[in-house]
Amino acid sequence: MSTDSGWSADETGTESAEAAGDETGTAMLAVEELHVSYGKVAALQGIDLHVGRGEVVSVIGPNGAGKTTLAETVSGFHDYEGSVRFDGTEVRSRSTSDLVGDGLVHCTEGRDLFGHMSVADNLALGAFRRGNAEERRAFVYDLFPTLEDRASQHARTMSGGEQQMLAIGRALMGSPDLLVLDEPTLGLAPVVLQDISEGLERIREAGVTLLLCEQNVTFAMDHADRIVLLENGSVVRVGSPEDLRDDDYIREVYLGG
Template structure:
């Protein structure tokens, strides 16, 4: 993979300010600030338990929160997850939620919004990942882990989001499939869709991201470019390396 071109708008699409989140009485996020611009790939790095997945769920309204989340200039505070999805945010969880007894095509159809096809048609999706075309009538449960991951990303994409949040898409995948997922995310961003990526593999994040945030103990402990992170060995040693 090559570094993506910085062909992004100066307009901030997603803005998070002072975001706190809880699971029951457990206080997980402690005042997170984060921005994603239109067409930008932003990665969230950190060790397990740092709060990265919780941040995505908080943005989607799936956990108890306090603070401000705005999208395309509109506040998302207090909205239900399905309303946030219809506002233009797609969410790909880490557990690859496919419908195993439905075909690949049927899984993709379920991702369509009620208004019908948007900027991405079924053919666009098949062009992005041709293996899905060849397996369109195969039950999703028969796909490999990597193919299921691509299907979940593509099912979200066909819903026509302006921003996709993707949680650990390369977890457990073979190196070749990791590269394929990274290339797919770059192609999606090249068409103007912003991406907020939770990723454990530093190499992938450095390759495809315009900017990076590092989280630790529910807070942002670093914000900058891939080059900036590479020039901050103390940050990597304290918050990323095992």
């Protein structure tokens, strides 16, 4: 994706993340030997993960596997041991605000909208560090027409699905080069899930690189170039969606046989 114009159009069963992306030097996101702890509790243990430019990588796993911790760490919200590099620079060396300005935008599991503010104002805040928002706003409204229809409505009065669209839209207003999406389908009705699914495909077509952390395994596989399975803070499977759909363990535990 061009930030000047605003938008532009492995082997299964691996016990490490050796196959989890491009070479470190060419990856947009390069995570190596990542360890994160909450006090004495280890949340992430030796994570290796790489996301190439224009790629969609889905991180799946059960509740408590470490998906949200990974998303937050990549986005600069946690101390860590090891290395997390965005566009070649260590994340810990920059503030979260600087990371957003440089193109790393995080759409959180909790959405974190300003409920007392309108849809339009929430979107405007998303563009605060990047400027030149008109083209991106048009893209967001085209992506999720409901947001344009509800532009003057307070965010807190919207349905859960509409709030999720707004959260994604606000993240897109930041003109992300790398968009980190944490559980975008959580609690959504099937009809809204389809809208989010179609939106993600168009975001991908626009050239945005995506790290998708998602408990809905079917949804994650439908939108990924590669899948990384986390369990108990460690990578236990890496592969293409096609490969992992044929993996007996994935089918039994995550796809219902």
